[in-house]
Amino acid sequence: MxxxxxxxxxxxxxxxxxxxxxxxxxxxxxxxxxxxxxxxxxxxxxxxxxxxxxxxxxxxxxxxxxxxxxxxxxxxxxxLKLDQEIRIGLIGAGNLGAALVRYHQKNRVHQPLEIVALFDTDEKKIGRKIADVEIHPVECLQEKIQELKIKVMILTFPGEDAQQIVDICVENGVKSFLSFVPVPIKIPAGVKVQTADVTLELQSLAYYT
Amino acid sequence: MxxxxxxxxxxxxxxxxxxxxxxxxxxxxxxxxxxxxxxxxxxxxxxxxxxxxxxxxxxxxxxxxxxxxxxxxxxxxxxLKLDQEIRIGLIGAGNLGAALVRYHQKNRVHQPLEIVALFDTDEKKIGRKIADVEIHPVECLQEKIQELKIKVMILTFPGEDAQQIVDICVENGVKSFLSFVPVPIKIPAGVKVQTADVTLELQSLAYYT
DNA sequence: TTATGTGAAGAGTTTCACAGCA
DNA sequence: TGCTGTGAAACTCTTCACATAA
Structure with a gap:
């Protein structure tokens, strides 16, 4: 604006x-x-x-x-568009993903940013909930993004197939990403990726040691 | 250099x-x-x-x-000084802290960046280990930083007393911080803080929605 | 001929300082 | 008088294009 x-x-x-x-x-x-x-x-x-x-x-x-x-x-x-509900998804319900969900739900207070769906490839995790948010199979990505109108996606999976997964998200209306994935991602203009790669951060901090 | x-x-x-x-x-x-x-x-x-x-x-x-x-x-x-051991500490062994330790240990491979000590205020956690790294009381911060020659500190605690804790770190030789803490931190010249505040990241990503 | 190293131009961001309004 | 809003200056970072060396 x-x-x-x-x-x-x-x-x-x-x-x-x-x-x-x-x-x-x-x-x-x-x-x-x-x-x-x-x-x-x-x-x-x-x-x-x-x-x-x-x-x-x-x-x-x-x-x-x-x-x-x-x-x-x-x-x-x-x-910042925080005067409306913004629905967030998260792909990769491992250690880091689960911690981020719990952290966000705890610190959310009256923020309109809500994590509404988690995705994972591990069959054993499907259907479980973390901090009350259900884990879906990645096969349902397209369907759930549209159904829940997810606009922001957090990426916390190991990284293979990252590009393919991101492409599906973008095609279905996801506008921005918070990526903890250790591989570079290509996105079209109009879409935003914020990288938060902990390994890279620590490596660059070593320089200032 | x-x-x-x-x-x-x-x-x-x-x-x-x-x-x-x-x-x-x-x-x-x-x-x-x-x-x-x-x-x-x-x-x-x-x-x-x-x-x-x-x-x-x-x-x-x-x-x-x-x-x-x-x-x-x-x-x-x-x-990047990655040709030598760089010892890292982490303050705040909650969900996020624990996940970061496990994540880092798993992805470390043959990196010379090693998390050598965790710190927490919760007495029940003291002495426990996460991914083989022991949790110490924050009271031992000064002692452990010096003993283990910790140069990088990861901050994953809720945030009160942040400045005071950072000051102790700086006084004892910590040169750079990776901060997930939702409060601004003041540091003297020659010390580096990299902020990784998930809430702030998500709020700014909402703009691109 | 190829691909580096690097000044210089260009683009982007921050700081400055002051006009202008309450 | 006090503090905002804003051009212009200063500074930082990126891109460009070419001399240079293998």
Whole structure:
């Protein structure tokens, strides 16, 4: 929803949830207004960057005053599409997958991001539930994505056939991926992959040792 | 180890493990040489970027020929400090922490990155082992970091006291962090934090829905 | 002839500083 | 006067294209 159609950089999008989280930690009854300076301090950036980031989407503050917290939270949720149910799937109900589901369900609070289906190839796991979410066979991927209107997919399987599985997801309407899979993935324009490969992260952290 | 002291961008460092992984998937007996073009295809980037990235660290290829795979792998491991044991600790042996330990131990193969100690505040967990790694009380953080020469710390605890715990780590020689903790962390110059906050990732992915 | 290494151009992102409104 | 919104400057990173070496 960028104002004036200029493309919003990914880095900016990735900072918005940070702003939102900080705003949510303030009691608006006590402090109804926040300045870009104060918000910047909370997330660890500069006031200029906060203002520039927000300016991609419109004018939300009052000059000489600041931002009304309730209003700004609403705008951020709208921009991030967190004002509607977003249904998430997860492929690979192993250790990592199961932990992520439990973690997310516990920390979800009143977030509209809901994990609605898990998928696995292991027959023994089919039909079981993790944190109340059922495990389906990957053969049902297409059917379940459409039925449940899954738009975001978390990938936590070992990695073979990754491309083939991603292709099925994309064809059926999945728009973004959070991938823990240790292989590069090709996606068409308009689809987003966020890589979170723990092995790669640790290897690059070794450099700073 | 940048040639000529020019600072190497973080983005470059984060691509090096990707190059290394691709090189490791080639049998050097069959294909002893690789071109920047071929390597770029494997990791999904451009040949120019591969050459530019490598040029930060020295001259590893032969003009008109390409890169000797065995040699380049060695150089990348040396640059990333993966030619020596790197000891890793993990604070927060909950669902996510346990899953990461098991995941890492399983995928470790012959990597020199080893998780050597887990820490938790829950008394019931102290002394238990996950994937053969013992859980210690957080009170022993200082002692164990020094004793085991831990240089990288994975943070998978709920988040209160995060800053205090990180400070102890830094004071005792930890140089980099992989943080799954949903609070911003302040660190002095020379220390690196890589954030991997699943909730934030999912929230920003909602935008691309 | 081939494919690297690298300055220089281009694109993208952050910082700066100030006009303008409450 | 105080703090936002925003062009312009500064900086960073990527792409390009070509001299150069095998």
């Amino acid at each position: 960028p104002v004036g159609d200029k493309k919003v950089p990914d880095v900016v999008i990735r900072r918005l949830p940070l702003y939102l989280r900080s705003l949510e930690s303030i009691d608006p009854a006590e402090y109804p207004i926040v300045s870009s300076e104060a918000l910047a301090k909370m997330v660890g950036t500069s006031s200029g960057q906060v203002r520039k980031d927000l300016s991609y989407f419109g004018v939300f503050g009052k000059q000489g005053v600041g931002y009304q917290i309730v209003l700004l939270k609403g705008e951020l949720r709208r921009i | 940048p040639v000529g002291d020019k600072k190497v961008p973080d983005v470059v460092i984060r691509r090096l493990p990707l190059y290394l992984r691709s090189l490791e998937s080639i049998d050097p007996a069959e294909y002893p040489i690789v071109s920047s073009e071929a390597l770029a295809k494997m990791v999904g980037t451009s040949s120019g970027q591969v050459r530019k990235d490598l040029s930060y660290f020295g001259v590893f290829g032969k003009q008109g020929v390409g890169y000797q795979i065995v040699l380049l792998k060695g150089e990348l491991r040396r640059i």
